[in-house]
């Protein structure tokens with residue numbers, strides 16, 4: 293992030309948290325958000341109502357999670373955020389969003405991979421994997437999610453929720469909405485009990501290539 297990036301990153305965390313609430317993707321204080329800013333990660337604090345969250349309350353942490361300027365306890369999923377922000381191919385300015393949104397969480401209880409019922413899977417690099425369950429806040433869960441994100445920008449967390457990586461603040465909330473939509477469509481298809489008609493990986497690759505040149509490049 294350019295300029296007074298640290299302040300921007302903290303403000304971005306607040307805006308993203310509020311945006312998730314406005315879009316109905318979080319209930320209460322469930323879910324958490326981080327923005328990488330150079331060698332720092334701005335992370336939402338633990339258990340603070342998003343309506344009263346301010347930029348000054350957002351913690352800054354080193355890439356290993358150690359606090360640099362963190363007035364409140366960080367999200368319990370700090371290790372997950374750190375691991376995702378330092379995965380191979382991670383880039384400065386990336387946003388990591390974690391929610392317990394209903395459709396993605398429900399779907400995480402019945403599949404190991406999101407069926408390719410909609411071509412929007414291409415937004416996330418292909419079929420979205422479901423990371424195996426581990427207790428929230430543990431290194432094991434963070435590692436499961438990191439593995440599920442290889443070659444993807446989203447993963448579900450079994451019996452827990454969803455995690456998304458966006459290249460920047462702009463468009464991140466839209467991506468979170470698409471992720472929930474893709475999961476909701478698959479879930480509704482499964483709920484009919486009828487055989488799903490799915491797309492194959494080659495079609496998802498074609499769509500991904502087409503989307504790369506579509507609109508402003510953020511679709």
Ligand SMILES: [Zn+2]
Pocket residue numbers: 323369390391392428452453
């Ligand atoms: Zn969670």
